[in-house]
Amino acid sequence: MNTRTRAFTALLLALSLALVAYSKEVHYLSSRVNDYAGILSPECIxxxxxxxKSHEDSTSNQVVVLTVESLEGEVLEEYSIKVVDQWKLGTKKNDNGVLLLIAKDDRKVRIEVGNGLEGxxxxxxxxxxxxHEIVPAFKxxxxxxxxxxGVDAILKAIKNEYQVELEATDDEQEIPWEIMLIVSGIFLVVVGTFTTIALLSQGAGSWFLYAFLTPFWLAFPPAIYGARAGLSIYGVFALGFPLAKYLFAHTVKGKRFYQKYSKNFVGRGGRSGSSWGSSSGSSWSSSSSSSSSSFSGGGGSFSGGGSSGSW
Incomplete structure (x- = not known):
């Protein structure tokens, strides 16, 4: 890999790391109602x-409310996933958490649903x-x-008691295909480039990039294409990457393919990848912190199910 290519690749990665470093931080999970925007009355809280609490005690489902003043430029769905990934609402066994997220200044709202409650x-x-329940009141x-x-309707829906006439126009039609095409192209160019670099690199740097790219593959496709299609795409990345690395190392055709393309694309040895891993690993780990609280999540998982809206 020539000097210009190395510099360009390093610049792209630096920009990506900068976006992660300066993205909006996740608020502290202090209770079931976390009103950081200050929009709810004490009586309502x-x-x-x-x-x-009564619902959680009887079902183990964790439904939590979070209000923030602003998303600070972040995409609503991405921030919501970041929150539930850190808070881990619901139990690890049942993945039965729900987040109701309200961004006051952005006038946006999202319901993020754990895997176990998507049915x-x-x-x-x-x-x-x-x-029908949230936006009219907010307006x-x-x-x-x-x-x-909104909370009352969520609890009823979990118990299959919420009755409403579903509109023919659903979330899958809310994103115009032109926007979806543009976003998909940008995602494939940026994330796809780094994925290819990781795939054709050697050493620890290759696997560091794999770990670094995993949240992007997990968050973006579900937000663009919906939960089912997005998870399928993520599955191809999560399973296909290690499989391809194995084939490159242990099969004749795989070795030939690797030798043919790795020289021109990333060079041999993956030394730049190793330096990425050593230089940015500390900042990555320092961005996440844990704290004890009387109320906390139980290890539940989310994969992008839910819906968003605005008022």
Whole structure:
């Protein structure tokens, strides 16, 4: 790999690391209602806490509310996934967590649904709850009413008791195909380039890039194409990458393919990849921190199910 290519690759990675470093931090999980935007009355917070605690005690489902003043330029769906990845709502066994996220200044709202509850709290129902229960109240400036109506509808939906006429237009049609095409192209150029570099590199740097790219493959495809298609794409990356590395190392055709393309694309030895791993590993680990609290998540997993809206 020539000097110009090395410099360009290093610049792209530096920009990616900068975006991660300066992205909006995840707030501290202090309770079931985390009103960091200050939009809810104390009485409303108390009622919600009691309702959600009672539901969790009887079902183990963890439904949590988070309000923030601003997303600070982040994409709503990406920030929501970042929150649930850190908070780990729901139990590890059942993946039964739900996050109701409200960004006041951005006028956006999202319901993020854990894997174990996607069968009852579907994307369509989540979208209906936002449109029919939350947004009308928010438009009138009634944040207490919007959040309480939304939480009540979420709990009913989990128990298959929420009744609403689902609209023919669902979330899969909300993103125009032109926008989807542009975003897909950008994603493939940027993330696809680094994935190829990781695939054709050797040493620890290759696997560092694999770990670094995993959140991008996990977050972007579900946000663009929906949970099912997005998870399928992520599965191809998660399983295909190690399989390809194995074939490159242990099969005749794989070795020939690697020898043919790796020289021109990333060079031999993967030395630049190793330096990436050593220089940025500390900043990556320092960006996440753990803290003890009387209330915490139980290890639940999320994969992009839910819906978003605005008012």
């Amino acid at each position: 108390q009622r919600l806490e009691q309702t959600l 009852s709290l579907t994307d369509l129902i989540s979208g209906a709850i936002i449109r 009138d400036g009634d944040y207490d009413g919007g959040v309480e109506h």
